[in-house]
Amino acid sequence: MELVSKINNKSAKIGVVGLGYVGLPLSMEFALKGFNTIGFDVDNKKIEYIKKGESYIKHISNEKIGRAIQGNRLDVTTDFARLTEVDAIIICVPTPLNEHREPDMTFVVNTAKTIAKYLRKGQLVTLESTTYPGTTEEILLPLFQNAEAAGKVGFEVGKDFYLAFSPEREDPNNAEFSTSTIPKVVGGVTDKCLEAAKLLYDQVIVKTVPVSSPKAAEATKLLENIYRSINIALVNELKMVFDRMDIDIWEVVRAASTKPFGYTPFYPGPGLGGHCIPIDPFYLTWKAREYEINTKFIELAGEINTYQPYYVVEKSIELLNKHKKSLNGSRVLILGAAYKKNIDDMRESPSLKLIEIFNKRGAKVDYSDPYIPKLQKTRKYDYEMDSVELSKENLAEYDLVIVSTDHSDFDYKFIAENSQLVIDTRNAFENNNVVSDRIFKA
Numbered sequence: 001m002e003l004v005s006k007i008n009n010k011s012a013k014i015g016v017v018g019l020g021y022v023g024l025p026l027s028m029e030f031a032l033k034g035f036n037t038i039g040f041d042v043d044n045k046k047i048e049y050i051k052k053g054e055s056y057i058k059h060i061s062n063e064k065i066g067r068a069i070q071g072n073r074l075d076v077t078t079d080f081a082r083l084t085e086v087d088a089i090i091i092c093v094p095t096p097l098n099e100h101r102e103p104d105m106t107f108v109v110n111t112a113k114t115i116a117k118y119l120r121k122g123q124l125v126t127l128e129s130t131t132y133p134g135t136t137e138e139i140l141l142p143l144f145q146n147a148e149a150a151g152k153v154g155f156e157v158g159k160d161f162y163l164a165f166s167p168e169r170e171d172p173n174n175a176e177f178s179t180s181t182i183p184k185v186v187g188g189v190t191d192k193c194l195e196a197a198k199l200l201y202d203q204v205i206v207k208t209v210p211v212s213s214p215k216a217a218e219a220t221k222l223l224e225n226i227y228r229s230i231n232i233a234l235v236n237e238l239k240m241v242f243d244r245m246d247i248d249i250w251e252v253v254r255a256a257s258t259k260p261f262g263y264t265p266f267y268p269g270p271g272l273g274g275h276c277i278p279i280d281p282f283y284l285t286w287k288a289r290e291y292e293i294n295t296k297f298i299e300l301a302g303e304i305n306t307y308q309p310y311y312v313v314e315k316s317i318e319l320l321n322k323h324k325k326s327l328n329g330s331r332v333l334i335l336g337a338a339y340k341k342n343i344d345d346m347r348e349s350p351s352l353k354l355i356e357i358f359n360k361r362g363a364k365v366d367y368s369d370p371y372i373p374k375l376q377k378t379r380k381y382d383y384e385m386d387s388v389e390l391s392k393e394n395l396a397e398y399d400l401v402i403v404s405t406d407h408s409d410f411d412y413k414f415i416a417e418n419s420q421l422v423i424d425t426r427n428a429f430e431n432n433n434v435v436s437d438r439i440f441k442a
């Protein structure tokens with residue numbers, strides 16, 4: 001295989017389609033390992049940022065982008081005709097849910113159609129976007145084999161081109177792991193496809209884990225995220241049960257975590273957030289229907305996790321009531337808009353849902369987040385809100401402060417001292433050794 005020798009002698013040119021949270025670090029990894037790399041995106045603003053050496057993702061530094069684009073090692077473009085220049089194409093485009101909680105495959109399909117137009121002999125295509133088992137072989141393969149528009153009828157997989165699925169694993173802002181140090185699962189349509197894809201990822205990833213097919217790789221990613229969704233739902237349910245019994249779930253999880261085997265701690269919170277856990281499990285639910293089987297665990301976990309922001313609001317109403325206040329007309333400050341601590345990503349953040357529910361119940365809501373100065377438009381929400389400064393005077397004005405994201409930058413002692421009432425959904429105060437009778441957990 002010519003591709004194999006090109007990868008081995010580092011003359012292979014790599015293309016990454018979709019330069020978001022997954023694609024940007026991956027394209028930089030290839031460039032920094034000495035591969036000429038082209039990053040493709042439909043969003044011209046991102047292309048301009050990268051060309052200027054500026055990052056649009058908080059945990060990726062300008063300095064690293066600067067190194068990657070040095071000498072044009074990483075080149076970026078919106079011109080997809082340049083796909084013909086590369087030897088391997090890695091797809092990292094979004095796979096969200098539509099308003100009916102069904103897979104929205106438009107980004108993957110549009111990308112695959114574009115690639116089909118330019119596909120040439122000898123190229124390897126790998127899909128990284130999280131998706132249901134079957135996507136690579138049911139959507140991508142037929143498009144590439146029958147790229148009639150480009151006169152490519154009869155293109156044979158494993159011979160004329162290579163196709164694989166390799167899911168992304170990322171834990172934003174986890175200092176212990178980055179793109180290159182997280183083992184990567186790979187499944188090829190044929191043995192040759194697997195060989196090429198494995199070799200490609202071996203260049204930049206610490207360990208690649210081959211599996212028998214793309215659909216086994218697609219299913220692996222779903223298992224990982226379903227496992228988290230279900231375990232988070234379990235602690236969220238126990239949180240509500242134990243609360244009635246006047247037992248603190250955080251104390252119980254901490255104690256259970258001392259068991260040296262057979263237990264992995266998961267923590268409760270105000271609801272699921274991020275691009276993966278609230279979304280990916282439903283890709284399987286949707287696909288399973290085709291096989292006349294229901295994914296009951298997934299649905300149940302979804303129900304419990306979706307309820308969590310409502311639970312926080314109920315607890316807020318109870319607390320205000322105890323202080324002879326109604327939520328209607330109260331001023332509420334939500335701390336944290338990002339879905340997880342110390343990052344600037346607010347996709348699917350439960351804070352956005354909290355804002356919606358509080359607003360609907362008549363509260364006047366503000367938020368504060370050092371990472372998100374202004375709420376950006378999302379698929380679902382379009383709030384015109386700026387982050388409020390956490391001054392003594394500002395805090396005192398709110399009837400209730402809710403800790404939704406436990407950023408390390410928050411001064412929990414200061415917040416406890418200057419707020420009227422606080423609901424803590426993350427155990428942030430206890431974790432920071434701050435004790436106050438104004439703090440309540442939910």
Ligand SMILES: NC(=O)c1ccc[n+]([C@@H]2O[C@H](COP(=O)([O-])OP(=O)(O)OC[C@H]3O[C@@H](n4cnc5c(N)ncnc54)[C@H](O)[C@@H]3O)[C@@H](O)[C@H]2O)c1
Pocket residue numbers: 017018019020021022023040041042043046092093094095107110111128129130131168169170171172275276
């Ligand atoms: N962010 C994570 O932590 C993470 C982790 C694991 C897996 N994933 C999966 O990886 C995939 C990408 O996620 P992400 O977080 O990088 O998304 P993202 O929204 O940050 O980035 C996607 C990029 O693709 C671009 N894009 C959209 N349509 C395009 C097209 N037709 N051609 C070229 N570019 C296009 C967008 O402009 C955007 O820059 C998703 O399937 C996601 O589920 C994400």
